[in-house]
Amino acid sequence: MSATLKITDLHVNVGDTPILKGVNLSIRQGEIHALMGPNGSGKSTLAYTLAGHPKYEITGGSIELDGRDIGELDPCERARLGMFLAFQYPVTIPGVKVADFLRHAITNVRNPDRKEGEDLMPMKEFRQELRKTMTELNIDQEFARRYLNDGFSGGEKKRMEILQLAMLKPKFAFLDETDSGLDSDAVRVVSEGLAKLSGPQMGVLIITHHRKLLEYNIPQFTHVMLAGRIVETGDAKLAQELYSNGYAGVRERHPLEAQEEQAAQQSKTPATV
């Protein structure tokens, strides 16, 4: 029985500015979807909205997980329902060891009803599982003792995201890899890591320009965004076309949205994330 994440006619504002203007998308556990589109089209906005970022306000439409509207839920509740966003730039949490953070996160996600102050997962059990997972992912054990993302290189931060993905085992994972300038090591880490972890239990949405990512993780569905909407959906071949020809073709085929895109850029509205 695989769960479905269903996004219907989603409209999202940042402050007074509409960014998403009617997104429709359905992801089932076990499927890999790619989301592409030029800068400013709303890709990262969609990712943050799914995660429940407070700055992104849903003004219309819905996000449903297995028929349940999750639009009002905060990020903590969404995590406990099995949603996970791998951030483009994971923040540093100084003074907090990776192991301590993971132990707390896993305890909550695996016991969604857990109340504050109740016991965490037993230390011994946790350590064993952590050690095993780090070995499988080729991550140096000493990372467990380091402070979360503190002084980590780009690649190391991605390793942490993948480690979290591996241990939290979400039903739906969204990977925000929109930065085309990211170093190749980081991209490789995500590509290989994701390939190891995806399977019938995980629905994946990869938001990216990176060829490598999609070569390792061939999408069943490729979506293209333009001016806050998904304008086209195809398969892996669509992704190929976009690499080769860029977005010119898409803009030609969808003149209305192309116009909106131009207008938005010209009026210099506040930058979308």
Added chain:
Amino acid sequence: MSQAVLTDSLENEKSDVSIGDYQYGFHDPEDKYQFKSRRGLDREIVAQISEMKNEPGWMRDFRLKSLEQFESFPMPYWGGDMSELNFQEMFYYVKASDRQGKTWDEVPDDIRKTYDRLGIPEAEKKYLSGVKAQYESEVIYGSLQEDLAKQGVLFTDTDSALRDHPEIFREHFATVIPPNDNKFAALNSAVWSGGSFIYVPKGVKIDFPLQAYFRINTMNMGQFERTLIIVDEGASVHYVEGCTAPTYSSDSLHSAVVEIIVKRNARCRYTTIQNWSNNVYNLVTKRAMAYGDSLMEWIDGNLGSKLTMKYPAIYLMEPGARGETLSIAFAGDGQHQDAGAKMVHCAPHTSSRIISKSISKNGGRSSYRGLVKVQKGAHDCKSNVVCDALILDPASRSDTYPYIEIDEQDVAIEHEASVSKIAEDQLLYLMSRGLTEAEASAMIVTGFIEPLVKELPMEYAVEMNRLIELQMEGSVG
């Protein structure tokens, strides 16, 4: 086998005095009277205190002179608000057994909740919350005490030390903090009672932390305790006191004095965590003298109290001496922590480091007040100060008062300061991994104070983290 820590009424005298208690120095067999001084402070009361304790003449004179000093000093014009302190309204010498206790029902819910979260045992809860006046417990460190005694280590309460080790006591007492140092040192010098006395002989290294014998000890919770620690050449000791659990005190003024002498090549670490109830003014003078190639460390955790003013100081007296102070101040609703450190470089080739972390929430006020002083002739010194403040909401406040006085050319002095609040993106990140907002905030705050917490003995570190969690739950939602 449990004994009352302090017994002074006539009925108890015969049954409760035992060799065991006397040896550990927590029971004064001379103390046969029910005694409670009347309110207020004057020569008669100070003289009475000395007489009750059967002290030698020099101490009596010392106390009386100190009283004069106290009376001649004006109140400090800086620091916190002490306008409500009324010296003539207080009792300056009350035996623990005479204190009026509360009933368990009167203990506020949030205090009870904290005890549960920290896993405080039943007996301790009643004592800490002021329900029980005395703490009875088993002597845990009995055999440790024998080991120490064999090595010539003296570890007793200050009253007993004056009586049993008069020479070494008199040689060092009040040499680090003279009564005319400041108004509250003078007060303590006049009315001091209790505290710890430690002497570690040359070359003896004690490799486990010395704590008050019991986890809680009436002596160490005293209003005017006076602690004196002497670490002889090449020796080392780590002393730990206090507890993270909220501690009720019926006394509104706590004014302790801690003097430490760290001789050549010796090492001393003094760790304190205090969490006094909201009625307490906690005004402490703590100072150490560090001699050639020695290391002195203060680890100072200030939670609770209405007003805390405390600036652990290290005087670096001879070349090679090093001093380090790690300080946390956590101020909540109705609390003012004015804490920091002082490093005085009196000799060349000395170094010091101050790390101060202050947190304020729910309208609390948390300040760093520190001094780095390099005297003339103290060339080639290094000092590094890091003071970070975390303000958790718009009602709260944090201030920094750094004083730097340098009278030498060839020195390297650094000072870094930062002020921050909990970053939204950090909250989002942690919450998106399943932590509630309170849990995420607690984790961030815990990370903020990690440099200090990692130096604490394990039980304190665990308690500290649990306490922070509980505090954060209280303030969110």
